[in-house]
Amino acid sequence: MSATTTPSTSTGEPHRPVELHDAVIRFAGDSGDGMQLTGDRFTTEAGLAGNDLVTFPDYPAEIRAPAGTQAGVSSFQLHFSDHDIHTAGDAPDVLVAMNPAALLKHIGALKPGGTVIVNVDEFDERALQKAGAMTNPLEDGSLVDFRVQEVGLTSLTLRTLEAEIADGDMTRKEAERCKNMLALGLVSWMFSRPMDATEEWLREKFAKRPVLAEANVKVLRSGRNYGETTEAFAFTYEVPAAQLPPGRYRTISGNQALAYGLVAAAQRAGLPLFAGAYPITPASDILHELAKLKHFDVTTFQAEDEIAAIASAIGAAFGGSLAVTASSGPGIALKTEAIGLAAIYELPLVVVDVQRGGPSTGLPTKTEQSDLLQAVVGRNGEAPVPVVAVKSPGDAFDAAIEACRIALTYRTPVMLLSDGYTANSAEPWRIPDVDGLPDLSTAFAFATERNDADRFLPYLRDPGTLARPWAVPGTPGLEHRLGGLEKAPDTGAISYDGANHHAQTVLRHERITRIGAQLPPLDVDDPTGDADVLVVGWGSTDGPIRAAVHTLRGNGRRVAHVQLTHLAPIHPDLEEVMRRHRVVICPENNMGQLALLLRARTLIDVKAYDRVTGAPFLSSELVDVIERLGGDALEGER
Amino acid sequence: MSTTELPQLTRKDFSSDQEVRWCPGCGDYAVLATVQSTLADIGARPESTVFVSGIGCSSRFPYYMNTYGMHTIHGRAPAVATGLSVSRPDLDVWVVTGDGDALSIGGNHLLHALRRNVNLTILLFNNEIYGLTKGQYSPTSPLGSVHKSTPMGSIDRPLNPVSLALGAEATFVARSIDSDRKHLSEVLAAAHAHRGASFVEIYQNCVVFNDDAFAAVTGKDTKQQNQIRLRQGEPVVFGPEGERAVVAGEDGSMRIVPTAEAGDRVVVHDATREDPTTAFALARLAPSPTGPTPIGIFRAVEGPVYDDLAREQVARAKAAAPADLRALLEGGNIWNVG
Numbered sequence: 004m005s006a007t008t009t010p011s012t013s014t015g016e017p018h019r020p021v022e023l024h025d026a027v028i029r030f031a032g033d034s035g036d037g038m039q040l041t042g043d044r045f046t047t048e049a050g051l052a053g054n055d056l057v058t059f060p061d062y063p064a065e066i067r068a069p070a071g072t073q074a075g076v077s078s079f080q081l082h083f084s085d086h087d088i089h090t091a092g093d094a095p096d097v098l099v100a101m102n103p104a105a106l107l108k109h110i111g112a113l114k115p116g117g118t119v120i121v122n123v124d125e126f127d128e129r130a131l132q133k134a135g136a137m138t139n140p141l142e143d144g145s146l147v148d149f150r151v152q153e154v155g156l157t158s159l160t161l162r163t164l165e166a167e168i169a170d171g172d173m174t175r176k177e178a179e180r181c182k183n184m185l186a187l188g189l190v191s192w193m194f195s196r197p198m199d200a201t202e203e204w205l206r207e208k209f210a211k212r213p214v215l216a217e218a219n220v221k222v223l224r225s226g227r228n229y230g231e232t233t234e235a236f237a238f239t240y241e242v243p244a245a246q247l248p249p250g251r252y253r254t255i256s257g258n259q260a261l262a263y264g265l266v267a268a269a270q271r272a273g274l275p276l277f278a279g280a281y282p283i284t285p286a287s288d289i290l291h292e293l294a295k296l297k298h299f300d301v302t303t304f305q306a307e308d309e310i311a312a313i314a315s316a317i318g319a320a321f322g323g324s325l326a327v328t329a330s331s332g333p334g335i336a337l338k339t340e341a342i343g344l345a346a347i348y349e350l351p352l353v354v355v356d357v358q359r360g361g362p363s364t365g366l367p368t369k370t371e372q373s374d375l376l377q378a379v380v381g382r383n384g385e386a387p388v389p390v391v392a393v394k395s396p397g398d399a400f401d402a403a404i405e406a407c408r409i410a411l412t413y414r415t416p417v418m419l420l421s422d423g424y425t426a427n428s429a430e431p432w433r434i435p436d437v438d439g440l441p442d443l444s445t446a447f448a449f450a451t452e453r454n455d456a457d458r459f460l461p462y463l464r465d466p467g468t469l470a471r472p473w474a475v476p477g478t479p480g481l482e483h484r485l486g487g488l489e490k491a492p493d494t495g496a497i498s499y500d501g502a503n504h505h506a507q508t509v510l511r512h513e514r515i516t517r518i519g520a521q522l523p524p525l526d527v528d529d530p531t532g533d534a535d536v537l538v539v540g541w542g543s544t545d546g547p548i549r550a551a552v553h554t555l556r557g558n559g560r561r562v563a564h565v566q567l568t569h570l571a572p573i574h575p576d577l578e579e580v581m582r583r584h585r586v587v588i589c590p591e592n593n594m595g596q597l598a599l600l601l602r603a604r605t606l607i608d609v610k611a612y613d614r615v616t617g618a619p620f621l622s623s624e625l626v627d628v629i630e631r632l633g634g635d636a637l638e639g640e641r
Numbered sequence: 642m643s644t645t646e647l648p649q650l651t652r653k654d655f656s657s658d659q660e661v662r663w664c665p666g667c668g669d670y671a672v673l674a675t676v677q678s679t680l681a682d683i684g685a686r687p688e689s690t691v692f693v694s695g696i697g698c699s700s701r702f703p704y705y706m707n708t709y710g711m712h713t714i715h716g717r718a719p720a721v722a723t724g725l726s727v728s729r730p731d732l733d734v735w736v737v738t739g740d741g742d743a744l745s746i747g748g749n750h751l752l753h754a755l756r757r758n759v760n761l762t763i764l765l766f767n768n769e770i771y772g773l774t775k776g777q778y779s780p781t782s783p784l785g786s787v788h789k790s791t792p793m794g795s796i797d798r799p800l801n802p803v804s805l806a807l808g809a810e811a812t813f814v815a816r817s818i819d820s821d822r823k824h825l826s827e828v829l830a831a832a833h834a835h836r837g838a839s840f841v842e843i844y845q846n847c848v849v850f851n852d853d854a855f856a857a858v859t860g861k862d863t864k865q866q867n868q869i870r871l872r873q874g875e876p877v878v879f880g881p882e883g884e885r886a887v888v889a890g891e892d893g894s895m896r897i898v899p900t901a902e903a904g905d906r907v908v909v910h911d912a913t914r915e916d917p918t919t920a921f922a923l924a925r926l927a928p929s930p931t932g933p934t935p936i937g938i939f940r941a942v943e944g945p946v947y948d949d950l951a952r953e954q955v956a957r958a959k960a961a962a963p964a965d966l967r968a969l970l971e972g973g974n975i976w977n978v979g
């Protein structure tokens with residue numbers, strides 16, 4: 004929380020807001036306490052106030068983890084600011100703890116001097132015991148470094164809804180469940196946020212039970228009034244609007260943006276969209292989003308398993324749909340054989356992998372980047388497939404369109420890598436101009452006529468892209484058979500000839516390599532143009548790397564940054580860019596998978612930094628890493 | 642749709658230029674010929690017909706058809722075909738699979754294609770053996786089968802494909818025989834005409850690894866004794882003189898008795914009965930085809946078709962809201978900067 008004005012301690016105007024550049028707030032409570040929803044609403048309020056923002060939702064894998072335990076704590080962090088930010092913030096300024104478990108689990112992250120709002124009603128002996136507390140943290144002096152606000156969130160909520168309970172409009176339990184709105188009202192007041200949008204949203208959400216809607220609104224207001232009337236809070240704050248590039252904005256999550264990107268691509272290609280999927284965390288929301296968008300000629304198929312999901316998509320691709328399947332690491336492992344089939348069929352297909360912690364079931368709700376090698380090389384036989392990565396929630400929209408562009412132009416399956424962090428976190432998104440989106444209808448044309456004197460050659464290639472014709476059933480004269488067996492050139496007939504297999508294998512590699520050669524130049528971020536240290540990242544590490552590099556430059560360090568969107572083929576400019584720098588650093592949320600690929604392909608000794616704790620990098624962490632690994636090369640003078 | 646008469650096609654119009662490479666004498670040849678001529682007879686068009694197969698000897702089938710075709714991966718043909726069929730209502734989608742492909746590695750997909758009632762015609766070539774991998778017992782091989790991987794005899798109880806399909810409440814379930822061209826052709830035409838998932842088990846002789854597995858129902862001297870022809874609306878009697886009859890026992894199971902003793906208890910076949918219980922009881926008459934075995938259409942009922950329902954939802958959504966991309970992107974809370 005960085006202030007632009009020094010807070011005045013004069014009591015004349017106790018609640019004139021203190022202006023801040025940015026603030027980080029974390030809501031933490033039991034899985035059933037509605038923390039994700041509370042965080043989401045506060046995010047919308049921040050977005051509407053024009054802040055730049057980044058969120059980090061974090062919740063347990065169990066749907067109903069044991070109540071009151073630390074394992075069952077769900078949290079939502081929001082970083083909002085009056086300037087361009089790239090991470091969800093390293094340490095919160097304000098922590099809202101709905102119970103002892105939430106307090107114990109998250110107090111360690113709070114900034115010294117930070118504010119902690121605790122629901123004091125939940126601090127009885129039983130709750131403390133469940134949370135694993137030896138002593139009551141509210142009494143044992145362990146919170147001396149923080150500003151502690153003890154608020155009876157539960158009792159205030161119940162008191163607010165006394166009449167409703169007495170009239171039998173709602174049960175005591177239902178009433179109690181509104182307590183997250185009390186917390187939201189209080190925090191909204193603390194940060195001078197208008198609550199109209201939330202009230203409107205509540206009335207919409209509970210349209211079927213207006214009593215519940217009004218109860219929630221009442222409790223929300225009660226939270227604000229509590230802040231206003233009690234003398235407990237010395238200050239309120241204000242984070243002014245950020246100077247974002249002009250445009251129309253909304254907040255968007257990665258999964259939502261990715262789904263919208265797929266729909267936009269299909270619309271811009273003039274094709275129906277077919278999505279085959281099997282429920283899996285954290286990718287299911289893509290299926291949920293697409294299922295709501297059938298009016299865009301979207302067919303969603305919830306398949307019997309991961310293999311059927313991709314198999315159905317391959318069938319739809321043969322039939323002329325823009326076909327996608329979305330899953331996470333374990334599901335991608337099951338789809339592997341079918342991805343190879345799509346590769347030899349040379350049909351357009353987008354395979355989305357929202358990565359999570361592995362191996363096996365691993366950490367379903369935690370983020371990781373450990374499927375990179377699975378995406379790039381994880382198939383039987385030589386089966387090169389292009390790989391595109393998502394950098395941020397909003398970027399998922401563009402990355403999805405790019406994946407579709409490659410799939411349609413080159414008739415190939417494309418892996419689109421997102422991750423749990425990007426999927427669930429949100430950021431302000433400048434809504435693109437629809438007419439400015441890539442026109443994908445020019446990327447392909449269905450074959451309509453025979454391409455040889457008296458026959459159709461399904462593997463006769465375009466000399467530029469090496470793509471083969473996309474001839475869909477229903478077209479007279481173009482009847483042909485696709486198969487997983489090795490093909491003879493042009494005819495696609497079965498061929499067991501060794502020399503031909505070698506030639507076809509080389510050709511399939513060349514096909515994918517050409518995609519790289521036809522990309523626009525690589526984007527290198529090096530404002531002074533003379534950095535000797537290069538940080539190469541991919542995917543969702545973009546935010547923390549950009550924030551770290553920004554800090555370092557502020558300290559007079561020279562450092563360049565490249566964030567790769569195309570992981571296969573790797574952008575052909577990259578090797579030359581790497582050679583221009585003395586030190587190349589590659590931070591990843593895996594055990595060095597991109598570093599391995601870069602070393603293998605360039606023989607440059609990339610310095611890897613790896614962490615897989617299920618949480619994204621902190622920018623402060625990367626500042627230290629780059630300082631340490633960059634060493635002298637970061638100095639201003641050579 | 643063009644209103645001009647399309648020329649009558651022949652079997653040759655459905656034959657591709659690929660050399661057929663099954664073992665000489667394999668039952669697949671006969672099925673291929675019958676499928677090709679049946680397609681011509683029923684007025685199918687090569688450009689709107691797609692054959693989708695998995696892996697195995699029979700799954701080479703699409704290569705020999707001058708239609709659109711997909712030779713996919715082991716077991717997954719019903720899933721690939723589902724995606725194609727749902728997205729392309731104008732196509733005739735056929736699935737060609739075998740006992741290993743459909744019932745072992747692909748059991749899950751077969752089950753779900755049938756219970757969803759996807760508009761597919763599924764032909765299961767049952768030869769009770771893995772042919773392509775050179776002779777291991779399959780999920781339909783009888784208990785005790787001695788093959789390469791079971792030198793002391795197989796210890797898995799076999800599946801009866803017709804029972805399985807009926808258990809999944811498939812709306813069209815039939816059985817036929819590779820070498821019985823007339824019967825197979827009739828069954829195929831009926832399967833093709835049925836809307837929804839049609840399942841046809843075809844007894845197919847593998848001359849190399851499992852010759853004469855179906856001799857009881859195909860042998861010159863035995864077939865009349867053992868083929869129980871199911872004919873719609875007719876009493877289920879069989880034998881050279883119709884001397885044996887199928888009757889229902891008190892517990893609902895079926896038994897074979899001399900026709901003379903059966904009186905009016907003879908089961909009259911009705912494939913259109915909504916309840917699959919009788920069809921299932923008929924299927925259980927012959928858990929394996931080594932004695933009297935029902936042949937023909939077990940079940941043919943109308944049911945909601947998955948493809949139609951899926952497309953109806955898309956159509957309803959389209960009617961209710963325009964495909965306005967700008968409106969989609971601007972949904973939610975919006976604010977302006979600059």
Ligand code: SF4
Nearest residue numbers: 664667698772847848
């Ligand atoms: S192995 Fe058997 S089933 Fe396969 S082609 Fe030869 S005879 Fe036919």
